[in-house]
Amino acid sequence: MSTIGxxxxxxxxxxxxxxxxxxxxxxVMTVVGVAFWIGWHRIQYVxxxxxxxAARHAGDEEKIAKALERY
Amino acid sequence: xxxxxxxxxxxxxxxxxxxxxVFMFLIHVGFCMYEVGASRRRNHMHTLMKNIMIxxxxxxxxxxxxxxxxWAFPDFPLFGGLNLEAGSANLPWAENMATHLGxxxxxxxxxxxxxxxxxxxxxxxxxxxxxxxxxxLWLHAxxxxxxxxxxxxxxxxxxxGWMVRELGxxxxxxxxxxxxxxxGYALGVIMVLGPRIGKFAADGTPRDIxxxxxxxxxxxxxxxxxxxxxxxxxxxxxxxxxxxxGGQITGTxxxxxxxxxxxxxxxxxxxxxxxxxxxxxxxxxxxSKGDAFWTFSGGLAGIITAxxxxxxxxxxxxxxxxAVGVVIIYNLHYWVERKFKLDDAVGAVAVHGYAGVVGLxxxxxxxxxxxxSPFEGYATVNPLGQTIGAFIMFFVLGFLPAFxxxxxxxxxxxxxxxxEVELQGLDYAEHHAYEDAMAEITEATRLHLAATGK
Numbered sequence: 055m056s057t058i059g060x061x062x063x064x065x066x067x068x069x070x071x072x073x074x075x076x077x078x079x080x081x082v083m084t085v086v087g088v089a090f091w092i093g094w095h096r097i098q099y100v101x102x103x104x105x106x107x108a109a110r111h112a113g114d115e116e117k118i119a120k121a122l123e124r125y
Numbered sequence: 126x127x128x129x130x131x132x133x134x135x136x137x138x139x140x141x142x143x144x145x146x147v148f149m150f151l152i153h154v155g156f157c158m159y160e161v162g163a164s165r166r167r168n169h170m171h172t173l174m175k176n177i178m179i180x181x182x183x184x185x186x187x188x189x190x191x192x193x194x195x196w197a198f199p200d201f202p203l204f205g206g207l208n209l210e211a212g213s214a215n216l217p218w219a220e221n222m223a224t225h226l227g228x229x230x231x232x233x234x235x236x237x238x239x240x241x242x243x244x245x246x247x248x249x250x251x252x253x254x255x256x257x258x259x260x261x262l263w264l265h266a267x268x269x270x271x272x273x274x275x276x277x278x279x280x281x282x283x284x285x286g287w288m289v290r291e292l293g294x295x296x297x298x299x300x301x302x303x304x305x306x307x308x309g310y311a312l313g314v315i316m317v318l319g320p321r322i323g324k325f326a327a328d329g330t331p332r333d334i335x336x337x338x339x340x341x342x343x344x345x346x347x348x349x350x351x352x353x354x355x356x357x358x359x360x361x362x363x364x365x366x367x368x369x370x371g372g373q374i375t376g377t378x379x380x381x382x383x384x385x386x387x388x389x390x391x392x393x394x395x396x397x398x399x400x401x402x403x404x405x406x407x408x409x410x411x412x413s414k415g416d417a418f419w420t421f422s423g424g425l426a427g428i429i430t431a432x433x434x435x436x437x438x439x440x441x442x443x444x445x446x447x448a449v450g451v452v453i454i455y456n457l458h459y460w461v462e463r464k465f466k467l468d469d470a471v472g473a474v475a476v477h478g479y480a481g482v483v484g485l486x487x488x489x490x491x492x493x494x495x496x497x498s499p500f501e502g503y504a505t506v507n508p509l510g511q512t513i514g515a516f517i518m519f520f521v522l523g524f525l526p527a528f529x530x531x532x533x534x535x536x537x538x539x540x541x542x543x544x545e546v547e548l549q550g551l552d553y554a555e556h557h558a559y560e561d562a563m564a565e566i567t568e569a570t571r572l573h574l575a576a577t578g579k
Binding site for chain 2 (some may be wrong): 070071073074077081083084091098099102106109110122
């Protein structure tokens with residue numbers, strides 16, 4: 055039993071192709087991968103919106119002046 | 126890999142592309158340093174993060190669909206349907222797109238193209254610093270990096286692309302397919318995004334917003350030059366036989382080729398890379414009267430202008446083409462800035478976009494009549510084909526989608542950061558946290574000293 059389809063390298067390498075685990079599940083892995091990507095954008099967008107909204111109301115003039123002086 | 130010669134050729138090709146990928150990583154390091162150096166201190170971390178996150182976002186999307194587009198789109202949609210057969214081996218669920226002992230090339234070839242994708246996205250990133258929302262830029266990064274540039278590559282940077290066959294389009298080192306499109310895309314975004322606060326005086330006179338760290342810019346641009354060597358090598362097929370090409374070349378002499386499988390040599394492009402860099406630097410120094418920023422950028426613009434034909438030019442031609450390109454783009458940059466009040470923070474539209482367009486058109490004249498391909502029935506290189514190609518790259522696939530998507534983002538208020546945040550700087554939270562922490566620990570230390578009487 056091996057997750058990659060081979061439990062020994064006593065083979066002719068000319069006959070060997072894919073050697074990764076979960077062969078046959080590539081489409082499912084793609085769906086999971088795409089969900090991870092889209093989910094990342096969603097999480098980032100929500101957090102960024104909250105961050106920018108909070109920043110709009112920070113309102114500390116002294117700190118803003120310092121930020122401008124910092125260049 | 127039957128036979129020793131096949132085995133050595135395959136392993137050599139695999140290692141060759143791998144080395145180019147490592148070199149090209151320096152382009153992104155350089156872009157990061159360049160952008161951070163050009164930005165003001167209050168925007169450092171966000172500027173850096175904006176560019177760094179291009180790497181994973183473009184990578185995963187290029188794996189999911191970008192690479193498939195390259196193989197499926199050479200004729201689509203104007204001259205045929207999708208090439209599903211070629212595309213099928215490059216889908217994310219194909220066996221070849223993974224650990225496969227029978228395919229040593231797909232991974233490194235995919236990665237070489239991917240590094241071009243990062244570059245295209247990073248070019249856009251530089252133009253929009255200090256006022257774009259990161260989420261907005263990252264959507265554009267995916268679009269330019271994993272959709273639009275790779276469509277143009279399928280059309281005009283593929284041995285069977287319709288632009289090569291029908292127009293005689295020749296763009297060996299990507300004047301158009303990377304630089305013109307990325308410059309056009311950047312222009313489309315900044316036209317909607319608007320300038321940074323303070324960039325223009327009330328009467329419309331542009332103000333210079335100097336980089337906070339010119340030395341960081343120098344290191345950044347030198348790293349981009351270094352990575353560009355790898356980029357050039359990655360544009361070649363390093364070693365192939367006429368039989369494997371299957372075109373009109375006779376005899377048995379193996380050769381390096383450009384991406385169209387037409388012969389060139391690594392020696393030729395090394396001559397021309399250096400000479401076009403030199404021509405660009407010299408012209409930029411003169412035309413900008415020794416301005417450091419423009420001299421560094423001019424070197425890059427010189428290479429970009431000559432890149433379309435650098436597989437075939439004489440080195441002196443490459444030098445002069447680079448020099449002419451820089452003079453044109455320098456003047457065009459300031460004319461556009463004054464006329465249209467556009468704030469291109471790092472000159473990306475000029476250095477990449479205008480230089481790419483000018484380079485394509487010049488190649489049409491200098492290489493007029495040269496074969497665009499080793500295959501029968503392809504149009505030869507010509508000025509009209511190159512000009513149409515430049516229009517497709519800069520405007521159709523670059524400017525237009527960027528402008529439309531940016532308009533949509535602006536309409537729903539997700540393109541630009543709020544004015545209050547722009548004034549405070551995007552790093553306001555980090556700086557406030559730093560200052561608060563510093564004040565707190567200083568006060569705590571003072572109290573400790575007072576309590577212990579030391």
